[in-house]
Amino acid sequence: MELRHLRYFCAVAEDGHMTRAAERVGIAQPALSQQIRGLEEELGVQLFDRIGRGLVLNEAGRLFLDEAHDLLRRVERAATTAREAGRGEVGRLRVGFTASTCFNPAVTRVLKSFCEAWPRVELVLEEGRSSLLQAALEGGRLDAAFLRPPLSSTDNLDFVLVATEPMVVALPAGHRLDGRRSLALEELRDEAFILYPRATGPGLSENVVAACQKAGFAPRVAQQTPQLATTVNLVAAAMGIAIVPDCMRQLRPNSVRYVPLRDGSLQAEFGLAWKRQDQSRAVHHLIRTASPSS
Structure with missing residues (x-):
C-alpha cells in the first residue's frame, strides 16, 4: 500500500x-x-x-x-x-561556551537575537573548557561554540570573531594598588600572578606572559587555575593578582578591584566556531546572528 x-x-x-x-x-x-x-x-x-x-x-x-x-x-x-x-526554522542546536565568554554581553545579545528570530529552534547549551569544546565540535557532539582564539586546530573548524574587549588587572580589595584609576604593566613586576593554563584558555595566558616580558619582566606565577572564574576567586582570597577580560568585572565586585591597563595593549577576543563541513541552516542562522556585521 x-x-x-x-x-x-x-x-x-x-x-x-x-x-x-x-x-x-x-x-x-x-x-x-x-x-x-x-x-x-x-x-x-x-x-x-x-x-x-x-x-x-x-x-x-x-x-x-x-x-x-x-x-x-x-x-x-x-x-x-x-x-x-x-530551512533552519525548527530543530535543535547544541551550542557550547567557555566559562569566561558567558560573562560577555555579546553572547547574551547573540543568543537573545537568535531566539527571537528562530523561536522554534531549541538551544541546548553546554559549558566547558576550550579544548573539550573543540573536541566536541570536531566529533559532532556540538554544532557551534563560543571560544577564545587561537583554536588548537583549524583543520576542520571555521571561526568568526564576535567581540574584542580589554584585559584588566584584578586585585584583591585592600591591595596596595587598590584605588588606582589605571596601571602600567611594569608596576606589577613584584606581584604574584594567578594564571590559567593553556589547556583551558589558549592564547590568553601566553598573551599576558608575552606582554609582561615586553614590559621588562617575567611574571612570577603563584597559582594556576582551571578556569577564569576560579582565577578571580583566588584573587578575592588575596592569593595573587590576575589579568583577566573586562567582562569578568561581574565576579566578586565587593572583594576584587578591577583596574584598566594604561596602554590598553592587551585585548581578549572571542568568537563562534563551527565545523567547516556543517550544512545545517540553523547553524548558518547562528553564524549570521553572531557576525559583527549582522
Whole structure:
C-alpha cells in the first residue's frame, strides 16, 4: 500500500463517483477503478457498496477513511517539519561556551537575537573548557561554540570573531594598588600572578606572559587555575593578582578591584566556531546572528 492509494481512496470516498474522483486526482477513470479494486484486494475487504453508477462507503470504508485522513495529515505534517528543518526554522542546536565568554554581553545579545528570530529552534547549551569544546565540535557532539582564539586546530573548524574587549588587572580589595584609576604593566613586576593554563584558555595566558616580558619582566606565577572564574576567586582570597577580560568585572565586585591597563595593549577576543563541513541552516542562522556585521 502506498500513499497514493490512500489519496485515491479519499478522493473516491469524498466524491462518491469514480469519474469525478479521477478528474480530481488527475488519472484516467479505468486506472482509478483498478487502483481502488487493488486496495480492496490488499485489505481483503470491500470499502464501497456499488449502487448504480455511484459508490457509497460501507462500515469498513468509513472507518478506513478516518484512519486514512489521519495518516495523510501526519504525513503532511512530517513533510512540513522536514522542509522547515531544512530551512533552519525548527530543530535543535547544541551550542557550547567557555566559562569566561558567558560573562560577555555579546553572547547574551547573540543568543537573545537568535531566539527571537528562530523561536522554534531549541538551544541546548553546554559549558566547558576550550579544548573539550573543540573536541566536541570536531566529533559532532556540538554544532557551534563560543571560544577564545587561537583554536588548537583549524583543520576542520571555521571561526568568526564576535567581540574584542580589554584585559584588566584584578586585585584583591585592600591591595596596595587598590584605588588606582589605571596601571602600567611594569608596576606589577613584584606581584604574584594567578594564571590559567593553556589547556583551558589558549592564547590568553601566553598573551599576558608575552606582554609582561615586553614590559621588562617575567611574571612570577603563584597559582594556576582551571578556569577564569576560579582565577578571580583566588584573587578575592588575596592569593595573587590576575589579568583577566573586562567582562569578568561581574565576579566578586565587593572583594576584587578591577583596574584598566594604561596602554590598553592587551585585548581578549572571542568568537563562534563551527565545523567547516556543517550544512545545517540553523547553524548558518547562528553564524549570521553572531557576525559583527549582522
